Amino acid sequence: MKEDKEIIEFLKSFQKELSGFFGINVELPMVSFINSRKEIDKIWGRKTEEWFVAWAKDNNIFILNPKIYTKESSHKNIEHFWKVLKHEYSHLYYKEITNNGRPKWLNEGLACYLANQVKEKPTKKESLKIFEYYQKGDWLVYRVGYFWVKLLIDKFGKKKLLKLLKKMNSQTAEKEFAKIFYRVYGFKFSEEEFNKIFEV
Numbered sequence: 001m002k003e004d005k006e007i008i009e010f011l012k013s014f015q016k017e018l019s020g021f022f023g024i025n026v027e028l029p030m031v032s033f034i035n036s037r038k039e040i041d042k043i044w045g046r047k048t049e050e051w052f053v054a055w056a057k058d059n060n061i062f063i064l065n066p067k068i069y070t071k072e073s074s075h076k077n078i079e080h081f082w083k084v085l086k087h088e089y090s091h092l093y094y095k096e097i098t099n100n101g102r103p104k105w106l107n108e109g110l111a112c113y114l115a116n117q118v119k120e121k122p123t124k125k126e127s128l129k130i131f132e133y134y135q136k137g138d139w140l141v142y143r144v145g146y147f148w149v150k151l152l153i154d155k156f157g158k159k160k161l162l163k164l165l166k167k168m169n170s171q172t173a174e175k176e177f178a179k180i181f182y183r184v185y186g187f188k189f190s191e192e193e194f195n196k197i198f199e200v
Contacts, residue, residue, distance in 0.1 A: 109145020
């Protein structure tokens with residue numbers, strides 16, 4: 001199918017970018033189209049939000065069919081479909097390098113950053129919700145995560161962020177992550193230190 005070839009070529013191109021960023025290679029994922037909002041709701045066993053259109057599991061990306069993407073979601077520009085494909089593929093690299101999907105804010109923020117899904121800057125109060133987003137996630141985690149990932153890369157560079165990711169594993173809990181973060185960045189993972197370092 002024409003759509004399949006287009007998606008494969010698109011992901012191959014982005015694979016080069018991701019492999020260059022992470023320094024590892026993750027094989028191309030299988031992409032499965034979901035053909036309605038009802039189908040998503042059935043899979044997840046609940047009524048899903050209109051902004052929720054895709055997810056990655058193992059080496060698979062599940063995403064709303066581009067033919068009904070703008071009709072079955074709150075996203076009215078089909079360009080969003082392609083950015084979401086990038087976002088979900090980025091998650092597979094994150095999982096590969098960390099053997100973990102946490103912290104939620106870092107995983108989602110980095111995927112947004114790599115997919116060029118620029119997010120509106122959160123308020124100071126919102127930005128400090130980073131401490132609530134180790135495992136929890138909602139619509140705000142994308143803005144908060146993007147904000148901090150961009151700051152960490154802009155201020156300290158990509159290498160330091162990759163060093164952080166490589167020190168994580170499937171057993172890394174929130175307290176251990178805070179210790180790893182301190183060893184890499186040299187300041188405590190706390191509200192006071194974030195205020196001081198970033199002058200949020």
